Amino acid sequence: MKAALYKLFIELTNGPISSAAIRIFANSNISRLFIKSYAAVYKINLDEMVEDIHSYPNLHSFFTRKLKEEARLIDMSADSVASPVDGVIEDAGNVTANKEIIVKGKTYSISEMLGGTLRAEKYGGGTYIIIYLSPSHYHRIHSPISGKVTDSYSLGRKSFPVNRLGLKFGDSVLAKNFRVITEIDSPKTTVAMVKVGAMFINSVIVTNSKREWEKGEEAAYFSFGSTVVLLFQKGAFVPNDVVKSCGEIRMGDALGRLTGGKGQ
Structure with missing residues (x-):
């Protein structure tokens, strides 16, 4: 019953009109009046921002704020995987055969998430990490490793909540929401x-x-809080204790280490 009510409410509110209204407001001059209260409610660290809080013309520009270079330290160990975002490790585990x-x-299908059986084949038996970004987090996304971008594409049309309620009651949100997939080869x-x-x-x-990304290099940004899913090939990644304990993570912190494998 709870799941049915949740889905009904989201379907009724997640339409083109409501989406457009939120987008228009967030980019409007009047939304600037809400920046200070937003920062206070979500306890945003103002000292680490590149710009002064009064310089942002609207809420959208504040959501997508940049940080000072020294605000985040990138783990540059040769075999480490750095968190691409600030967020919370929502879940981590193994991809089934x-x-x-x-x-x-x-249950989520990696084939559906990536848009095809052949695309998913290399991740069978591998590892996944899900990192959730709340409205309080820094919204820019960075490369987790250094390597060559071999593929980049988008799938899906609508987007539903990806918080804990969304994962529990939503309809395969990680595999059906609008998403941008990037594959990086090292x-x-x-x-x-x-x-x-x-x-x-x-x-x-x-x-x-x-076509070549360095670890920690900016790759994209979210307009609002969202989620990043990382997929690793079988035998290629060993997660660290932060991932295993599903703790808070900051962009650049190590998630674990690469061991090689290329799907072995």
């Missing part, structure tokens, strides 16, 4: 980074079109 993951009791392995749009706002804005 059938290319599925089980999150909050719900000498050790290939990593898929799935940037999943959140409720109302599909917007995942790609800011880096280069």
Whole structure:
């Protein structure tokens, strides 16, 4: 019953009119009046921002704020995987041989998430990490490893909530929401980074079109809080204790280490 009511409410409110209204407001001059209260409610660290809080023309520009270079330290160990975002490790585990993951009791198809059986094949038996970004987090997305961008594409149309309620009651939100997928190839392995749009706002804005990315380099940003899913090939990644304990993470912090494998 709870799941049915949740789905009904989201379907009724997550339409083109409501989405457009939120987007228009967030980009309007009047939304600027809400920036200080938003920062106070979500306890935003103003000292780490590049710009002064009074310089942002609207809420959208504040959501997508940049940080000072020294605000985040990138773990540059040769075999480390750095968190691409600030957020909370919502879940982590193994991809089944059938290319599925089980999150909050719900089964997600990696084939559906990536848009095809062949695309998902290399991640069977591998590892996944789900990082959730709340409205309080820094919204820019960075490369988790150094390597060559071998593929980048988008899928899906609408976006539903990707918070804990969304994962519990939603309809395969990680595999059906609007999402931008990037595959990065390194000498050790290939990593898929799935940037999943959140409720109302599909917007995942790609800011880096280069074919070679350095670890920690900015790649994109979310217009609102959302989720990143990282997929690793079988035998190619060992998570650290922060991932295993599903703790808070900051962009640049190590998630674990690459061991090579290329799907072995």
